[in-house]
Amino acid sequence: MHFEINSTNSQRDLFHRVGPFILVNLGIALIITLTICPSCFLSLDGLRDLVPDFIFSFLISSSLSFGGSVITDWLDNRISWLERPFGRLLATIGLYLAYSFIISFILVFFYALILDQIDFKDIPWLEITRYTIMPMQVAVVVMAIFTTWSWLGEWRKAAVEAEKLKTEKISSQYQSLKDQLNPHFLFNSLNVLTNLVYEDADRSAEFIQKLSRIYRYVLEVQQEDLVSLEKELEFAKNFLDLQKIRFEDKLQFRMETQDTEGYFLPPLSLQLLLENAIKHNVVSKENPLFIDILQKDGSLWVTNTLQLKSQSGSGSSGIGLKNIFQRYQLLKAPAPTVKKGEDEFLVILPLIQIDA
Structure with missing residues (x-):
């Protein structure tokens, strides 16, 4: 019974993580497809022709988003935005652009291969590279989003920790001041009592x-x-x-x-x-x-x-x-x-x- 409850909770957590990821990337894919051919949405045949492009756009967006998340998490544990902001920015740009180019190039290649647009005897590498530019534009947008999100997250974490330390310090100082009162009061009262006993x-x-x-x-x-x-x-x-x-x-x-x-x-x-x-x-x-x-x-x-x-x-x-x-x-x-x-x-x- 305990295992079933844990399994249900794990599935629910997975849905909360994966669900928004899929919805966001479906939205991005739809925007990309609209950009490619707005008039295609006006007819059934046009929509049918856009299905491969929509799937390709979704794969591109999902791959870039997932990679951006992994790279951001990996860098968060190694290079701090607060301690080395310039180094972190260069590492983010370099790693993400390299990853995006490789993934985009592979997806463009297989997309053209599935649609029979290339011949293995004469692969148009230059053409494939040119078509990789559009996914790279998407990559720049995704990178900007993840970079901003990561920086804001680390800044907020640092601000919360600083405020916590400040509160703890103030609490400690206040307690120290209060601790002065107890022996101070008792010492003076005993002095009075000592004098009064003789009187x-x-x-x-x-x-x-x-x-x-x-x-x-x-x-x-x-x-x-x-x-x-x-x-x-x-x-x-x-x-x-x-x-x-x-x-x-x-x-x-x-x-x-x-x-x-x-x-x-x-x-x-x-x-x-x-x-x-x-x-x-x-x-x-x-x-x-x-x-x-x-x-x-x-x-x-x-x-x-x-x-x-x-x-x-x-x-x-x-x-x-x-x-x-x-x-x-x-x-x-x-x-x-x-x-x-x-x-x-x-x-x-x-x-x-x-x-x-």
Whole structure:
């Protein structure tokens, strides 16, 4: 039963390959025959006289097409259009014209022999060569078709492979950027926990509980390119609640959002901004840190009061903002905007919408 199914599939594949080949060459043969004697199609006797010419034209066209296909496939495995275009063109022209002349000459010879137009005692080689010119004209057309088809096929294949490599490279770069976030977040959180343990055991226990829930989210989004705005905002709130266990009233935040449905962000973008704000600014009773997260004009505006620690310099960790910018770039999304004033620092994250 399995053999019968395979046999049927093979026959179907053969028909799909041979069927169009026969139909195309029948059409070419018909055009050639019309060119030879258009008026012959106006009478039954004329059609009868054209039958040998039609068969001959079909044999010529089929032989040249088949040979062109074989030569093209053979050259595709040996000479690349992209690496050696001139050499490939010369090889195609030389091989195909040589093949076409030999095949055309043989077919013209046997055609004349069948119609009793030649005598073996005095074979008109020059005449046969002259009649070979017409099939050679067909050969030039067929060669042009196969050459164009082969070149376009190899160009398309190269373009697809190049795009595939480009996509894989971008995916690898994006994954590398995401992989920075996991140890970065964990390292900073453990540093906070270490300090908190010495300050307040009860608060450190609460910190650990909240940290475990937050870290679960970090692991969940590790393989995601984008996360919904709703999830990212929920995570940001949990992250700030976690930080308030340590800083209490020294840290204040406000979140105002509109319709979050259909909007996305690179995962942990907000966490990086919030972490940088806390890390590089003074957070004290005298100088509490205020953070605002506002959804506005298709973007998310993240603002914090600017009260840099003396050793913070510009306030950039080398991972935070750079990581976010690179991920937006790899996603081919509009770049974030950074504005630094005298007393506040603003980052505008464009919200990404995915076409359904």
